[in-house]
Amino acid sequence: SQKIEQNSEALNIQEGKTATLTCNYTNYSPAYLQWYRQDPGRGPVFLLLIRENEKEKRKERLKVTFDTTLKQSLFHITASQPADSATYLCAPHRGGGSTLGRLYFGRGTQLTVWP
Amino acid sequence: EPEVTQTPSHQVTQMGQEVILRCVPISNHLYFYWYRQILGQKVEFLVSFYNNEISEKSEIFDDQFSVERPDGSNFTLKIRSTKLEDSAMYFCASSKPLGSQETQYFGPGTRLLVL
Numbered sequence: 001s002q003k004i005e006q007n008s009e010a011l012n013i014q015e016g017k018t019a020t021l022t023c024n025y026t027n028y029s030p031a032y033l034q035w036y037r038q039d040p041g042r043g044p045v046f047l048l049l050i051r052e053n054e055k056e057k058r059k060e061r062l063k064v065t066f067d068t069t070l071k072q073s074l075f076h077i078t079a080s081q082p083a084d085s086a087t088y089l090c091a092p093h094r095g096g097g098s099t100l101g102r103l104y105f106g107r108g109t110q111l112t113v114w115p
Numbered sequence: 116e117p118e119v120t121q122t123p124s125h126q127v128t129q130m131g132q133e134v135i136l137r138c139v140p141i142s143n144h145l146y147f148y149w150y151r152q153i154l155g156q157k158v159e160f161l162v163s164f165y166n167n168e169i170s171e172k173s174e175i176f177d178d179q180f181s182v183e184r185p186d187g188s189n190f191t192l193k194i195r196s197t198k199l200e201d202s203a204m205y206f207c208a209s210s211k212p213l214g215s216q217e218t219q220y221f222g223p224g225t226r227l228l229v230l
Contacts, residue, residue, distance in 0.1 A: 038158075049218060103150075104160070105158045107157045
């Protein structure tokens with residue numbers, strides 16, 4: 001069965017530093033991978049999608065990489081701010097010929113950015 | 116910006132009672148989902164719905180669960196006879212795939228507590 005591992009349950013960094021979160025997956029060949037943000041008691045909010053043929057994707061202070069050989073995605077937040085504190089979820093997706101699909105989420109990494 | 120809405124935000128019920136959780140997906144979306152998240156655990160897929168029928172369901176989605184799209188806007192999840200272990204946050208999501216890619220947009224969730 002699919003397995004998704006996110007580097008650690010919690011990551012604490014100082015404001016202004018770059019946060020790097022890791023997502024590893026096994027038994028999977030995703031066509032694309034998504035990152036979501038979840039705040040306490042709220043639903044996941046979509047952040048970025050990266051396709052299997054893309055090495056890197058950027059959006060403002062966010063950067064995602066996707067290494068299909070290592071079966072890993074890295075999610076970076078540069079110049080982090082306390083408002084970035086949340087749980088970040090990765091969701092590899094089989095895509096391909098199927099436009100429908102359940103999302104498999106990792107447990108998430110809880111990021112805390114302290115002033 | 117269009118968003119998925121869910122009602123109620125909180126629901127407390129007695130074990131064995133029926134509950135109906137309601138969702139209004141984004142208006143031009145075609146695919147609808149229910150997920151749940153038990154406190155402290157990961158977001159888990161329950162069911163997907165397209166073209167007025169279930170397209171995929173997980174092992175969690177047993178005979179006690181049902182979904183319906185009674186009109187052009189609402190999407191409901193019914194639990195016929197609630198159990199203590201049904202206590203969780205329930206998230207509705209919807210999507211409108213572009214080609215073979217799909218981003219799901221989540222609602223704020225309904226917190227269900229079964230006593």
